[in-house]
Amino acid sequence: xxxxxxxxxxxxxxxxxxxxxxxxxxxxxxxxxxxxxxxxxxxxxxxxxxxxxxxxxxxxxxxxxxxxxxxxxxxxxxxxxxxxxxxxxxxxxxxxxxxxxxxxxxxxxxxxxxxxxxxxxxxxxxxxxxxxxxxxxxxxxxxxxxxxxxxxxxxxxxxxxxxxxxxxxxxxxxxxxxxxxxxxxxxxxxxxxxxxxxxxxxxxxxxxxxxxxxxxxxxxxxxxxxxxxxxxxxxxxxxxxxxxxxxxxxxxxxxxxxxxxxxxxxxxxxxxxxxxxxxxxxxxxxxxxxxxxxxxxxxxxxxxxxxxxxxxxxxxxxxxxxxxxxxxxxxxxxxxxxxxxxxxxxxxxxxxxxxxxxxxxxxxxxxxxxxxxxxxxxxxxxxxxxxxxxxxxxxxxxxxxxxxxxxxxxxxxxxxxxxxxxxxxxxxxxxxxxxxxxxxxxxxxxx
Numbered sequence: 001x002x003x004x005x006x007x008x009x010x011x012x013x014x015x016x017x018x019x020x021x022x023x024x025x026x027x028x029x030x031x032x033x034x035x036x037x038x039x040x041x042x043x044x045x046x047x048x049x050x051x052x053x054x055x056x057x058x059x060x061x062x063x064x065x066x067x068x069x070x071x072x073x074x075x076x077x078x079x080x081x082x083x084x085x086x087x088x089x090x091x092x093x094x095x096x097x098x099x100x101x102x103x104x105x106x107x108x109x110x111x112x113x114x115x116x117x118x119x120x121x122x123x124x125x126x127x128x129x130x131x132x133x134x135x136x137x138x139x140x141x142x143x144x145x146x147x148x149x150x151x152x153x154x155x156x157x158x159x160x161x162x163x164x165x166x167x168x169x170x171x172x173x174x175x176x177x178x179x180x181x182x183x184x185x186x187x188x189x190x191x192x193x194x195x196x197x198x199x200x201x202x203x204x205x206x207x208x209x210x211x212x213x214x215x216x217x218x219x220x221x222x223x224x225x226x227x228x229x230x231x232x233x234x235x236x237x238x239x240x241x242x243x244x245x246x247x248x249x250x251x252x253x254x255x256x257x258x259x260x261x262x263x264x265x266x267x268x269x270x271x272x273x274x275x276x277x278x279x280x281x282x283x284x285x286x287x288x289x290x291x292x293x294x295x296x297x298x299x300x301x302x303x304x305x306x307x308x309x310x311x312x313x314x315x316x317x318x319x320x321x322x323x324x325x326x327x328x329x330x331x332x333x334x335x336x337x338x339x340x341x342x343x344x345x346x347x348x349x350x351x352x353x354x355x356x357x358x359x360x361x362x363x364x365x366x367x368x369x370x371x372x373x374x375x376x377x378x379x380x381x382x383x384x385x386x387x388x389x390x391x392x393x394x395x396x397x398x399x400x401x402x403x404x405x406x407x408x409x410x411x412x413x414x415x416x417x418x419x420x421x422x423x424x425x426x427x428x429x430x431x432x433x434x435x436x437x438x439x440x441x442x443x444x445x446x447x
């Protein structure tokens with residue numbers, strides 16, 4: 001493959017900047033830039049020179065001959081001062097010597113293609129870089145070290161063993177049903193489903209740590225949405241006054257609630273039709289946020305009770321979105337902090353002004369998304385991983401039903417093969433070029 005080069009450090013200025021080069025020309029390029037090839041895996045101070053011999057910068061050069069490198073190819077890292085101009089000049093010098101600029105994620109892609117890591121581990125590299133909480137970073141490191149992949153591979157080994165047994169039994173068509181029954185295939189399938197559910201549970205926790213949830217605060221003007229926003233954010237992010245309709249646009253905040261990444265959207269108040277074009281646009285944007293929410297908190301002024309307008313807003317909420325009614329301003333109504341179910345909907349009584357009940361809201365959100373902040377052994381996961389696990393489970397269940405209902409060993413074997421393929425997408429043992437392009441294109445350049 002072509003030799004590639006890119007800046008491996010974050011954009012902007014810093015004390016140190018790193019240019020990474022990978023490919024068969026790496027050693028030759030390093031010799032030209034540094035004056036000689038550094039000793040493998042030893043940091044060597046040198047001057048980085050352009051094609052005219054002028055010094056571009058001075059710093060550390062590292063040479064990692066393949067396959068003992070990140071990508072499995074010859075890799076050179078030039079560590080200089082973190083000036084964007086200096087970094088760019090080093091990249092252009094490498095390009096002049098035969099390299100080309102790397103695509104986003106191309107270094108990690110080559111590591112995957114050269115069997116230095118599997119696909120789940122390659123994704124964990126990007127997830128570790130993007131971690132927004134300590135728990136997310138620990139989970140990404142577990143995936144990078146192979147925890148997720150090891151559990152998938154161990155499960156695949158059990159699945160493959162059962163599939164081989166089932167397919168072998170098909171050769172004895174006259175005895176197939178009894179043969180499969182005697183082998184307790186039914187129990188093995190149940191055990192597989194139980195193990196898969198355990199993996200899926202950890203993966204769901206990992207996805208929450210990686211992506212978090214989107215929570216939209218909705219309700220009438222002056223119900224206390226902005227006050228609740230500020231309580232959750234921990235600072236005065238939104239303007240709070242006694243004047244109704246202070247918020248006219250969507251105000252978004254990224255916070256961490258007990259380790260769970262939370263994207264809060266404070267929206268314009270919902271009320272009867274108005275001729276004010278600004279208010280109309282604010283309401284339109286609120287509706288758009290509601291359509292994209294993972295969870296809706298409908299704020300109601302408990303000192304006024306459930307008004308007809310509150311009831312109308314509640315009935316107009318998207319039916320497919322989880323919703324919690326927040327009875328706010330109990331400091332005025334005199335109601336105690338409480339969690340209950342009213343009219344079939346979860347309801348919390350709290351005061352956004354005083355902060356009473358905010359801890360209860362946090363625990364409620366954790367339960368709503370099945371998030372366990374103290375759970376050990378969680379690995380980072382993505383939506384595509386959960387989709388693959390779900391498809392694998394459906395295939396195993398379908399195979400079980402085919403065997404139990406019709407004694408169809410052939411159909412069971414095919415469903416087990418489909419489950420194998422779905423799980424193989426997680427580690428990359430079964431994948432497509434389009435999937436690889438989609439995954440690695442989301443990585444930062446230089447990784």
